[in-house]
Amino acid sequence: MTETPLRLPTGVGTGIGSMPGTDPREAVRIAAGELDLPFLPELPARGVGADLIGRTGALLVELPLDMVHRTYRLVDHPNSTTRRSRDWLRWDLDAIEEHWETAGLRGSGTVKVQACGPLTFAAHAELRGGHKIVKDRGAVRDVTASLTEGLREHVAEVERRLGARVVVQLDEPDVGRAIDGTVTPLTRLDPIRPIPAPEAAELLQQMIDDLGVAVLLHSCGRPRWDLTSRLSGIALSLDVTDLRPAADYDALGAYLDGGGVLAAGLVPTSGPAKPLHAEPLAGQLAGLIDRIGLPRAVLRDNVLVTPTCGLAGATPEWAARALALSSEVASGLAADPDFAPSDG
Numbered sequence: 001m002t003e004t005p006l007r008l009p010t011g012v013g014t015g016i017g018s019m020p021g022t023d024p025r026e027a028v029r030i031a032a033g034e035l036d037l038p039f040l041p042e043l044p045a046r047g048v049g050a051d052l053i054g055r056t057g058a059l060l061v062e063l064p065l066d067m068v069h070r071t072y073r074l075v076d077h078p079n080s081t082t083r084r085s086r087d088w089l090r091w092d093l094d095a096i097e098e099h100w101e102t103a104g105l106r107g108s109g110t111v112k113v114q115a116c117g118p119l120t121f122a123a124h125a126e127l128r129g130g131h132k133i134v135k136d137r138g139a140v141r142d143v144t145a146s147l148t149e150g151l152r153e154h155v156a157e158v159e160r161r162l163g164a165r166v167v168v169q170l171d172e173p174d175v176g177r178a179i180d181g182t183v184t185p186l187t188r189l190d191p192i193r194p195i196p197a198p199e200a201a202e203l204l205q206q207m208i209d210d211l212g213v214a215v216l217l218h219s220c221g222r223p224r225w226d227l228t229s230r231l232s233g234i235a236l237s238l239d240v241t242d243l244r245p246a247a248d249y250d251a252l253g254a255y256l257d258g259g260g261v262l263a264a265g266l267v268p269t270s271g272p273a274k275p276l277h278a279e280p281l282a283g284q285l286a287g288l289i290d291r292i293g294l295p296r297a298v299l300r301d302n303v304l305v306t307p308t309c310g311l312a313g314a315t316p317e318w319a320a321r322a323l324a325l326s327s328e329v330a331s332g333l334a335a336d337p338d339f340a341p342s343d344g
Contacts, residue, residue, distance in 0.1 A: 011334025013326030018310030049085030296337035
């Protein structure tokens with residue numbers, strides 16, 4: 001495993017964030033037991049306040065979030081939704097701290113925490129009047145600043161509780177909708193203007209710089225190279241099983257060749273009909289690197305391995321197996337990038 005101060009560990013497996021079930025202690029036990037880069041699990045099955053948007057609302061500073069007409073909305077005062085989401089997060093932190101103490105892990109290692117990125121959050125949550133936050137550029141900046149401050153506090157608390165280094169994952173599955181101007185407006189007569197990629201990149205870059213820790217930008221959707229090519233000091237988390245040769249290979253190759261770190265989404269999020277083993281998966285990833293035209297050494301020096309997306313819909317058994325496979329593939333390639341034959 002290799003790492004530098006503002007760089008993710010490489011040659012390791014990790015998870016995207018969400019896990020099945022509602023028991024934080026069990027989710028922490030699996031994540032910590034199967035991975036060299038464990039993460040603070042998210043359990044959306046618990047309901048309102050535990051999903052990606054609601055959980056991120058727990059991190060906002062002085063911007064309470066409520067559930068109004070089945071949609072999250074910024075409100076004037078803390079409420080039951082605010083309290084619930086903060087309770088979920090606190091109990092999750094209690095669970096991971098308890099595990100770190102009983103397992104003798106305190107003071108060592110690296111842990112990943114996750115939050116919804118500001119652009120996806122702004123594309124889903126509403127302003128007090130019912131418009132999506134993304135409609136108001138000033139509100140987007142306010143949310144970004146609030147989330148940055150909240151994440152800094154969150155990182156400091158995790159560091160204090162665990163004595164571990166912390167890296168932050170920003171989930172931006174809908175950043176493309178914000179950039180393309182396809183976020184659904186309140187009415188058809190009042191469309192939401194696109195946020196150009198340079199403006200979106202400037203917003204995210206300021207957040208990355210202000211956090212002061214290693215940051216991983218994740219999306220299970222199509223890569224947005226028009227955005228990511230403008231960012232520096234950030235790792236990327238992509239579903240590599242769905243990349244398009246003509247559209248993605250050159251950009252990914254340039255990113256890795258420039259020293260970028262990739263969390264390669266490789267392991268299926270649901271159990272396959274036949275048993276799945278590490279060597280064929282490693283062959284898939286090696287084949288991708290071969291087709292891009294990069295040396296196999298990047299599999300050791302620039303790559304982590306993850307499931308293709310979150311595991312909230314998986315069975316508990318497959319969630320554990322998917323994380324174990326991520327670690328097995330990553331550690332095998334780190335030890336010997338040629339240990340598995342390329343799939344072509």
